[in-house]
Amino acid sequence: MTPTSSTTTPGVRVGSERRALVPAALLGPGVLFLIVFMAIPVGLLAFYTFFKRGRFGGVVFEFTFDNWIKLTEPLYLGVIGQSIGLALIVTVLALLIGYPMAYAIAGLSPKWRTVALIAIVLPFWTNFLIRTYAWILLLNNAGWVNQWLQGLGLTDAPISMLYTPQAIVVGLVYMYLPLMVLPLYASLQQLDPALREAATNLGASPWRAFRTVTLPLSLPGALTGCIFVFVPAMSNFVIPELIGGGKTIMVGNLVRDQFLSARDWPFGATLALVLTILLVLVILVQAAVSRRLAQGARNA
Amino acid sequence: MRFPYRITAVAAGGVALVLAATSCSSGGGEPADPTDAGPQELVVSIWADYYPEDLAEQFEAETGIALTIVHHTTNEDVVAKLTASSDPGGDVAFMSGQYAQALAEQGLLAELDKSLIPNETNLYPEALELAYDPGNRYSEPYAWGTTGLCYRPDLTGYEPTSWYDLLTPRPELVGKTTMLSTDRWLAMPALKAQGHSVNTTDDAQLEEAKAQLLETKPTLLAYDDTTFYAKLVSGEAAMVEAWDGWCNYGIAEDPSITFVIPDEGADLWVDTMTVLESSQNKDAAMTFVNYILDPEVQTWVAENILYKVPNQAAMDALDPALVEAYPTLGITVDELFQQEVIVDLGEDTLKYVDLNSQVLATN
Amino acid sequence: MPETSVNPPTAVLREVEPSARPRTVRRPRGILIALWLGYVFLYLPILVVVIMSFNDSENLFVWRGFSLRWYPELFSDAAMMQGLGNTLIVATGATAIATVLGTLLAYGIHRYTRGGLIRAFAIAPAILPDLLLGIGLLTLFALLSVTLGLHSVVIAHAVFATAFVTAIVLARMASLDPSLEEASRDLGAGPVRTFVRVTLPQLTPGIIAGALLAFTLSIDEFVIAYFTTAPTQPTLPIVIYTMVRFGVTPQVNALASLLLLVSIVAVIAAQRLTRLTGSSK
Numbered sequence: 036m037t038p039t040s041s042t043t044t045p046g047v048r049v050g051s052e053r054r055a056l057v058p059a060a061l062l063g064p065g066v067l068f069l070i071v072f073m074a075i076p077v078g079l080l081a082f083y084t085f086f087k088r089g090r091f092g093g094v095v096f097e098f099t100f101d102n103w104i105k106l107t108e109p110l111y112l113g114v115i116g117q118s119i120g121l122a123l124i125v126t127v128l129a130l131l132i133g134y135p136m137a138y139a140i141a142g143l144s145p146k147w148r149t150v151a152l153i154a155i156v157l158p159f160w161t162n163f164l165i166r167t168y169a170w171i172l173l174l175n176n177a178g179w180v181n182q183w184l185q186g187l188g189l190t191d192a193p194i195s196m197l198y199t200p201q202a203i204v205v206g207l208v209y210m211y212l213p214l215m216v217l218p219l220y221a222s223l224q225q226l227d228p229a230l231r232e233a234a235t236n237l238g239a240s241p242w243r244a245f246r247t248v249t250l251p252l253s254l255p256g257a258l259t260g261c262i263f264v265f266v267p268a269m270s271n272f273v274i275p276e277l278i279g280g281g282k283t284i285m286v287g288n289l290v291r292d293q294f295l296s297a298r299d300w301p302f303g304a305t306l307a308l309v310l311t312i313l314l315v316l317v318i319l320v321q322a323a324v325s326r327r328l329a330q331g332a333r334n335a
Numbered sequence: 336m337r338f339p340y341r342i343t344a345v346a347a348g349g350v351a352l353v354l355a356a357t358s359c360s361s362g363g364g365e366p367a368d369p370t371d372a373g374p375q376e377l378v379v380s381i382w383a384d385y386y387p388e389d390l391a392e393q394f395e396a397e398t399g400i401a402l403t404i405v406h407h408t409t410n411e412d413v414v415a416k417l418t419a420s421s422d423p424g425g426d427v428a429f430m431s432g433q434y435a436q437a438l439a440e441q442g443l444l445a446e447l448d449k450s451l452i453p454n455e456t457n458l459y460p461e462a463l464e465l466a467y468d469p470g471n472r473y474s475e476p477y478a479w480g481t482t483g484l485c486y487r488p489d490l491t492g493y494e495p496t497s498w499y500d501l502l503t504p505r506p507e508l509v510g511k512t513t514m515l516s517t518d519r520w521l522a523m524p525a526l527k528a529q530g531h532s533v534n535t536t537d538d539a540q541l542e543e544a545k546a547q548l549l550e551t552k553p554t555l556l557a558y559d560d561t562t563f564y565a566k567l568v569s570g571e572a573a574m575v576e577a578w579d580g581w582c583n584y585g586i587a588e589d590p591s592i593t594f595v596i597p598d599e600g601a602d603l604w605v606d607t608m609t610v611l612e613s614s615q616n617k618d619a620a621m622t623f624v625n626y627i628l629d630p631e632v633q634t635w636v637a638e639n640i641l642y643k644v645p646n647q648a649a650m651d652a653l654d655p656a657l658v659e660a661y662p663t664l665g666i667t668v669d670e671l672f673q674q675e676v677i678v679d680l681g682e683d684t685l686k687y688v689d690l691n692s693q694v695l696a697t698n
Numbered sequence: 699m700p701e702t703s704v705n706p707p708t709a710v711l712r713e714v715e716p717s718a719r720p721r722t723v724r725r726p727r728g729i730l731i732a733l734w735l736g737y738v739f740l741y742l743p744i745l746v747v748v749i750m751s752f753n754d755s756e757n758l759f760v761w762r763g764f765s766l767r768w769y770p771e772l773f774s775d776a777a778m779m780q781g782l783g784n785t786l787i788v789a790t791g792a793t794a795i796a797t798v799l800g801t802l803l804a805y806g807i808h809r810y811t812r813g814g815l816i817r818a819f820a821i822a823p824a825i826l827p828d829l830l831l832g833i834g835l836l837t838l839f840a841l842l843s844v845t846l847g848l849h850s851v852v853i854a855h856a857v858f859a860t861a862f863v864t865a866i867v868l869a870r871m872a873s874l875d876p877s878l879e880e881a882s883r884d885l886g887a888g889p890v891r892t893f894v895r896v897t898l899p900q901l902t903p904g905i906i907a908g909a910l911l912a913f914t915l916s917i918d919e920f921v922i923a924y925f926t927t928a929p930t931q932p933t934l935p936i937v938i939y940t941m942v943r944f945g946v947t948p949q950v951n952a953l954a955s956l957l958l959l960v961s962i963v964a965v966i967a968a969q970r971l972t973r974l975t976g977s978s979k
Contacts, residue, residue, distance in 0.1 A: 065864070068860070077826065209739070281695060294415060295409070406941070419925070
């Protein structure tokens, strides 16, 4: 196909000065909004990380690196490491569960597709705390599942399912599943079936066609989904508290404790920022990777 | 295709609608019970279900001041909000004593004008000299109590009397206990069991407490600050660390539940009423505080929330049947004052936060 | 299905009438089982919530018999009703702002930037810990002496909602075929017209997915709302969270069940409406 640029059809070409306005008009409002309401607040708190905590919260303007040094203590590194580990498991599980679901939904007829999407999201229009209590009701030692198991004679004593790291993982997967399914669906739904059909026409089995055509093309959506799940999983503090029984804490709990209990805003901001920097790096990598993949897919 | 235009139109309409709606509704909020009895309005921030349901109506009927009650979640949240923005709205804020102390030192609380609070004399003399705010300059006590063991005798099989019953539980009780993990109440049982003060800042003592707490952790079912009484009622737990008033909610569902203050002693916490320095209605706010301190009102409060109030006349007027059903209401002031009042530790509060983090983070 | 045997390069001709050919590959049977299992997982707690809304008990955890009492009590609970109203206002506003800003951003980023910087910036709010954003915004509003209210929450929620919409629409844009736009330009349409008539329709499923996500996240968001709203204007998550201190009664379950019912009815109604007006995806 001939690569086109607007210069080949003179009558239609938009002047180059006007062309510069277009990106500004598109990006301007959003970027401005985010600068004022995200960059500046975060910048404020980032600024605070180099100062000392006020006695009761807030900041005293004496410059120090102490907050960043404190970060390297084994306690904090340990919690960060554990959180990363748990969040990774949650993300992988969400991907394993979410991908087939998104794939199935993308394969439905348009009418059912919308219904299916709404059905994914609908549970999350009930309050998260209520849903968490529902899980507790189901899984606790005197809860429904244990009662059923014992009633059916399958077990003698209650199985301890709650207040463990495993329970936290389940809780987090449950909480963030739609964040995985929706971007995946958006990506899968757009895929040109002709590409896959071409592969099968050329002799590939359905599985091979899926693996070599569909899977790579859906990677941008999958990566987006992974980010959407990994990030909040790291900073959630309600699930580790209620479902984990407070026995396993994650970075989110640490951040909250620093801001609220310790009233140590500089250190709380430091923890939160480290987390954020880590994740921004991950996003940059993801952007580069998915751009490369999309190029590759287009050229295929 | 008209579809894309429709989206744009809907979005634009939506934004316009919402901006209109928000500017209409965020004029500072409407009072819950608008009356025509005078222009005064008061906003009071308190924990949910920690006051009689018709408090607003009764107060307005009595004083003509319109009352809006808003709920807050924890002490820490209130302090954080006040620190971030010295005027987050509101006139009266309920908070625990040690937090009132901290905020007062920051100058965020108004000094109370006692001429507007004559009912203060109804308080027990001891309640006028509480360590976190001697003379009640910035706060008036609303409810007080202690922390202890809340348990089900049928599940424990015996009657615990020591913090060690919780810290080093009998084999059959392993996995059936919970502890509080918030603020100072995680460390308190260990500190008391080891004979130290709840307000200690001595590093060696805190280390000792931490060591004990780390040993206890594997034996716990969970840390629970809110639903521990439900765990007792359902039988998931046999014995929990609990605030005395809160244990009553369990007793309300299962009268066999029992509360005991361990022999080693415990803390004395006080929930107080404060007037914010940023309030525009300080006089009305203090009228509210005064209203609460009226003995009849405090009896009514105690009966509703099942907590002890620091008001002698009020406690004497409590229905004896209620006290019999909820023995913690019968804890005398002398018994209460054998426990230690919790005070703010300023910078050293960090030590407790670090201790909590370390205990909770270690597997 | 004669079209499927045509070679891919001539797909351009077919692409001009996207609705004319089947858009999906047939899925293996098993995949639907996976979908249904997923739904069971998602709805099991919902079932519990609904059942427990009929619990005749003061606390959520022990069943004490069947009762309908929480439903009428719910409506006389002014705080809950107010919280519900506030939440809906905030969610709608934030979603509207986010959808517009996010789509524009996504298009702009995809078309006009090569580097990941603006993209990372646009998506950053989605990854900020909510406490950081909440307290940061509160500090900013205090510095600017902005009175807190629902408007401040709308703005705060719009911040992270925009990030999600941008990310989802971007993911979709990455799979778009640029030849369509070029064809449109070649045929004489200006950039705005091309955007509105060619690009936007293709993006619509992504935009809808993003808006849906933004709305969902907003109605259940607690931390940021807590710090950026006036105390007299709580959103529903705030109202519920503050109830936790003294026990969560089945009344919240009744509320949740009712909301679920209303949502289902609304969705069915929307389905009927779109079918009547004949829009296609």
